[in-house]
Amino acid sequence: MDTQIEDRARIAVVIGGASGIGAAIAVALGDDGCIVVVADLATTPAVDITDEASVEALLAGVLAEHGRVDVVVNSAGVSTLGLLTELDAAEFRRVIDVNLTGAFLVLKHAGRVVADGGAVISLTSLNARQPGTGMGAYCAAKAGLAMLTEVAALELGARGVRVNAISPGLVITPLTAPAMDIAGIEDDYLENTPLGRAGLPEEVAEAAVYLAKARWLTGEVLDLNGGAHLRRYPDIHGHVMRAFG
Numbered sequence: 001m002d003t004q005i006e007d008r009a010r011i012a013v014v015i016g017g018a019s020g021i022g023a024a025i026a027v028a029l030g031d032d033g034c035i036v037v038v039a040d041l042a043t044t045p046a047v048d049i050t051d052e053a054s055v056e057a058l059l060a061g062v063l064a065e066h067g068r069v070d071v072v073v074n075s076a077g078v079s080t081l082g083l084l085t086e087l088d089a090a091e092f093r094r095v096i097d098v099n100l101t102g103a104f105l106v107l108k109h110a111g112r113v114v115a116d117g118g119a120v121i122s123l124t125s126l127n128a129r130q131p132g133t134g135m136g137a138y139c140a141a142k143a144g145l146a147m148l149t150e151v152a153a154l155e156l157g158a159r160g161v162r163v164n165a166i167s168p169g170l171v172i173t174p175l176t177a178p179a180m181d182i183a184g185i186e187d188d189y190l191e192n193t194p195l196g197r198a199g200l201p202e203e204v205a206e207a208a209v210y211l212a213k214a215r216w217l218t219g220e221v222l223d224l225n226g227g228a229h230l231r232r233y234p235d236i237h238g239h240v241m242r243a244f245g
């Protein structure tokens with residue numbers, strides 16, 4: 001089984017692969033010899049991970065075209081900011097829907113189609129373990145996804161399918177770039193990061209390439225954040241309030 005995987009191009013699907021970290025992962029897996037299918041709200045056809053039929057059709061289509069699926073990466077995610085006492089329930093549900101329920105739908109259908117010995121990789125966040133004021137919906141979703149990763153690893157291990165997650169700290173992408181213009185936010189991140197800098201999408205992609213191949217690693221939620229998990233999460237909400245009242 002493992003020998004076969006080494007002898008031919010692996011088929012990889014990167015969901016949320018049109019931007020940021022997912023786009024870098026798609027490039028890196030391609031450079032590592034995979035045939036890569038990119039799926040996103042922003043691709044044609046659009047794939048929406050909150051829509052089960054959309055996820056199922058994507059993976060069935062790749063299976064039909066390429067005969068197998070070896071690696072599925074889910075990098076789709078959205079964020080929001082709002083104190084729990086003020087956050088609209090609809091906004092809470094939107095963030096949970098993409099980051100947790102959508103991630104579950106990817107795990108569910110990837111778990112059905114990924115070949116024995118294959119890999120499934122999700123993107124959680126530093127916020128899976130560090131709470132941030134005003135970030136309840138995002139933190140709850142990512143913490144839930146970290147636990148789902150472990151459960152999926154238990155359930156798919158018998159087929160040799162490895163299920164892991166990468167938990168990045170600050171990486172400048174279209175998701176985070178707008179916040180960097182708000183005074184204090186980037187400095188607060190960097191002061192709380194022992195390595196003293198944000199990560200690059202390509203550095204997250206290096207970890208994805210490794211997780212796609214690591215044969216004896218499953219159920220891992222990999223802290224990839226320059227050591228930021230050793231300190232405290234920045235006060236994003238405080239900086240926003242000081243900037244905008």
Ligand SMILES: NC(=O)c1ccc[n+]([C@@H]2O[C@H](COP(=O)([O-])OP(=O)(O)OC[C@H]3O[C@@H](n4cnc5c(N)ncnc54)[C@H](O)[C@@H]3O)[C@@H](O)[C@H]2O)c1
Nearest residue numbers: 016019020021041048049076077123125168170171173175
């Ligand atoms: N950038 C960071 O600092 C950071 C830190 C920790 C975790 N993360 C996580 O990493 C992942 C990638 O983040 P990014 O910074 O590259 O963001 P990004 O906004 O650059 O890219 C996210 C992609 O997901 C897609 N997407 C959103 N909702 C979708 C849906 N319902 N179905 C399909 N695709 C959808 C978007 O169209 C976009 O292309 C996210 O899960 C994010 O929560 C990012």
